[in-house]
Amino acid sequence: MEKVTVPLGARAYDILIGHGTLPTLGQAVAATGLEGRCVVVTNPTVGALYEQPVLAALTAAGFSASVCRVPDGERFKTAKWLGRIHDHLLEQGLDRHGFIVALGGGVVGDMAGFAAATFLRGIPFVQVPTTVVAQVDSSVGGKTGVNHPRGKNLIGAFHQPRLVFMDMAVLATLPRRELLAGMAEVIKYGVIADRAFFDYLRGHVAAILALDPQVMARVVGRCCAIKAQVVADDETETSGRRAILNYGHTVGHAVEAVTGYRRYKHGEAVAMGMVAAARIAHKLGRLDARAVAAQVDILEAFGLPVALPRGMDPNRVVAALGHDKKAAQGRVKMVLASAIGQVELVPLAPDEIGRLLA
Amino acid sequence: MEKVTVPLGARAYDILIGHGTLPTLGQAVAATGLEGRCVVVTNPTVGALYEQPVLAALTAAGFSASVCRVPDGERFKTAKWLGRIHDHLLEQGLDRHGFIVALGGGVVGDMAGFAAATFLRGIPFVQVPTTVVAQVDSSVGGKTGVNHPRGKNLIGAFHQPRLVFMDMAVLATLPRRELLAGMAEVIKYGVIADRAFFDYLRGHVAAILALDPQVMARVVGRCCAIKAQVVADDETETSGRRAILNYGHTVGHAVEAVTGYRRYKHGEAVAMGMVAAARIAHKLGRLDARAVAAQVDILEAFGLPVALPRGMDPNRVVAALGHDKKAAQGRVKMVLASAIGQVELVPLAPDEIGRLLA
Numbered sequence: 001m002e003k004v005t006v007p008l009g010a011r012a013y014d015i016l017i018g019h020g021t022l023p024t025l026g027q028a029v030a031a032t033g034l035e036g037r038c039v040v041v042t043n044p045t046v047g048a049l050y051e052q053p054v055l056a057a058l059t060a061a062g063f064s065a066s067v068c069r070v071p072d073g074e075r076f077k078t079a080k081w082l083g084r085i086h087d088h089l090l091e092q093g094l095d096r097h098g099f100i101v102a103l104g105g106g107v108v109g110d111m112a113g114f115a116a117a118t119f120l121r122g123i124p125f126v127q128v129p130t131t132v133v134a135q136v137d138s139s140v141g142g143k144t145g146v147n148h149p150r151g152k153n154l155i156g157a158f159h160q161p162r163l164v165f166m167d168m169a170v171l172a173t174l175p176r177r178e179l180l181a182g183m184a185e186v187i188k189y190g191v192i193a194d195r196a197f198f199d200y201l202r203g204h205v206a207a208i209l210a211l212d213p214q215v216m217a218r219v220v221g222r223c224c225a226i227k228a229q230v231v232a233d234d235e236t237e238t239s240g241r242r243a244i245l246n247y248g249h250t251v252g253h254a255v256e257a258v259t260g261y262r263r264y265k266h267g268e269a270v271a272m273g274m275v276a277a278a279r280i281a282h283k284l285g286r287l288d289a290r291a292v293a294a295q296v297d298i299l300e301a302f303g304l305p306v307a308l309p310r311g312m313d314p315n316r317v318v319a320a321l322g323h324d325k326k327a328a329q330g331r332v333k334m335v336l337a338s339a340i341g342q343v344e345l346v347p348l349a350p351d352e353i354g355r356l357l358a
Numbered sequence: 359m360e361k362v363t364v365p366l367g368a369r370a371y372d373i374l375i376g377h378g379t380l381p382t383l384g385q386a387v388a389a390t391g392l393e394g395r396c397v398v399v400t401n402p403t404v405g406a407l408y409e410q411p412v413l414a415a416l417t418a419a420g421f422s423a424s425v426c427r428v429p430d431g432e433r434f435k436t437a438k439w440l441g442r443i444h445d446h447l448l449e450q451g452l453d454r455h456g457f458i459v460a461l462g463g464g465v466v467g468d469m470a471g472f473a474a475a476t477f478l479r480g481i482p483f484v485q486v487p488t489t490v491v492a493q494v495d496s497s498v499g500g501k502t503g504v505n506h507p508r509g510k511n512l513i514g515a516f517h518q519p520r521l522v523f524m525d526m527a528v529l530a531t532l533p534r535r536e537l538l539a540g541m542a543e544v545i546k547y548g549v550i551a552d553r554a555f556f557d558y559l560r561g562h563v564a565a566i567l568a569l570d571p572q573v574m575a576r577v578v579g580r581c582c583a584i585k586a587q588v589v590a591d592d593e594t595e596t597s598g599r600r601a602i603l604n605y606g607h608t609v610g611h612a613v614e615a616v617t618g619y620r621r622y623k624h625g626e627a628v629a630m631g632m633v634a635a636a637r638i639a640h641k642l643g644r645l646d647a648r649a650v651a652a653q654v655d656i657l658e659a660f661g662l663p664v665a666l667p668r669g670m671d672p673n674r675v676v677a678a679l680g681h682d683k684k685a686a687q688g689r690v691k692m693v694l695a696s697a698i699g700q701v702e703l704v705p706l707a708p709d710e711i712g713r714l715l716a
Contacts, residue, residue: 079437083437086506086512086513090506090509117515118476118513118515119512120512120514121501121502121503121511121514121515121516121594121595122515143479144479145476148444150448154444154448154477154478155444156478157475157476157479157480157515158480236480
């Protein structure tokens with residue numbers, strides 16, 4: 001099993017990356033010092049596939065575990081469903097020594113993590129991400145939360161997991177579209193921090209699409225290592241360093257908001273957002289045309305959308321940008337690449353972004 | 359102005375205690391480095407009295423401030439009203455550089471603090487406590503949260519304020535019953551940590567009831583200094599040290615739960631809980647009869663209840679104890695005094711507490 005440590009002092013934790021390792025989950029959790037009772041939060045889709053092996057692994061290691069299912073989909077990542085998880089934890093008699101296991105993608109991880117952050121003023125939780133997006137992004141770094149009618153992730157907290165446990169074998173049951181969407185976040189790491197990794201991805205498209213175990217473990221492991229370092233430098237997104245992880249997310253979030261979080265997968269919206277950011281950087285004279293084309297090419301190689309939806313009103317995108325929670329004094333700090341592997345933060349007014357998008 | 363610092367490293371903050379100092383609130387907030395937009399969370403009762411001077415003080419110091427009122431009373435400290443505060447923050451366009459000012463008693467402080475803890479993954483907040491309970495207890499130490507139908511404060515987070523600002527002059531408008539209830543928490547500090555302070559209180563009953571400014575500042579300041587030290591030793595209630603602050607709260611919380619949080623003020627329930635804890639300690643041979651009587655005497659001097667409500671079914675209290683969030687493996691760690699100024703943690707099963715209460 002590959003191990004990446006997120007070095008956060010008293011809140012440090014390991015990311016374990018393996019293949020066919022789900023049956024060893026209980027031992028890995030026990031090794032962190034957790035004991036007693038836990039609740040596995042999942043959704044019906046993932047639960048039908050992996051709830052039983054996860055329960056078996058936890059029970060075999062001496063844990064008492066029950067399952068709390070939340071509906072599958074970004075539109076259920078709400079305060080209402082957060083409340084349902086809290087209700088379940090109380091019905092199960094979970095106390096401060098209990099913990100949560102988040103089994104699923106980003107929606108499950110964010111909501112289960114936020115439930116852990118806010119139950120009895122904070123209990124531990126373990127991430128068992130089952131999508132590529134969750135593995136390389138949302139399960140690592142402690143961002144938890146729910147959406148609000150006014151925008152995504154507006155209600156939430158920083159709460160680091162005790163352990164992130166990934167079995168790459170679960171990707172075999174991941175819908176193709178989810179796998180491809182996840183690759184947008186993977187490619188993002190190359191653009192923001194690692195040109196060699198970006199090139200590695202370009203050379204391994206077929207192996208990735210075939211879910212080659214060693215290639216996938218290497219790809220996910222590299223993303224986690226980059227993310228772990230960025231998170232360690234700026235745990236609560238205050239110094240600005242962590243903001244580089246939002247490459248492609250400014251316009252991506254706006255597209256998701258405008259389309260009601262229904263039409264696109266998060267990763268697909270990020271792909272559009274990355275190309276939008278690349279084109280804006282180019283128009284501002286910050287990025288050469290080849291680096292724009294390189295991003296478009298690799299995103300297209302993974303079947304990802306590279307242009308804003310046809311017919312989408314740019315004014316609605318600009319309005320959604322104004323609600324971006326990273327906005328400060330009316331300007332959005334947008335992450336722009338100056339080369340593959342290098343990014344900078346550029347404050348732009350939503351109107352300006354709108355003009356550059358047109 | 360008296361100053362007590364809560365020494366929490368990067369999260370350290372000051373408690374400022376003065377008399378007639380409300381007009382200087384804005385300058386004190388500005389001195390912490392906060393700037394820009396804020397929302398004052400209060401209730402109609404406190405708002406009618408102090409909302410305008412607080413807004414004036416904040417505006418004079420250059421802040422842009424609006425008011426969000428929540429209903430007055432423990433039964434409104436709910437996830438629903440938390441959501442209303444979040445809605446208001448978003449309507450006002452508060453971003454990550456904004457902050458909340460909690461103006462009121464414990465309900466306002468807990469709920470506004472939790473709103474700050476969970477808005478955009480955490481924004482700063484300032485406590486302006488207007489009751490004795492809030493001044494000596496709930497405004498200091500970072501415990502925030504809301505109640506759940508199954509129990510008090512079950513949903514919440516640790517989130518330290520940026521500043522605690524107290525103007526003792528506001529106590530002039532505090533209903534007598536609230537003042538007396540607050541004295542239960544004040545007396546608690548003497549019992550758990552400071553025999554000399556306990557004796558000082560016995561010698562200053564009349565001055566306290568007359569709200570003598572110097573005596574009140576000294577009393578509140580001493581409580582805050584004790585609490586600051588305990589919180590610094592155990593910020594998130596993990597080492598057990600912080601648990602001593604729960605003296606009187608185990609049975610007190612149960613009485614509040616059984617009576618639907620309506621019949622008693624929190625401090626009144628704590629007074630009953632302190633006497634219950636004292637009697638239990640005496641029955642277990644851990645505390646002499648004089649120390650029990652001393653607690654009963656001083657609580658009675660402040661007009662506080664010293665016996666469980668007549669006719670209350672002890673089985674219902676025992677059932678409520680089982681839901682205590684401090685319960686671990688079916689036992690409640692109860693704080694018992696071994697002398698005035700000295701306490702210890704004793705794990706007891708709810709049934710055992712029930713028998714000792716009988």
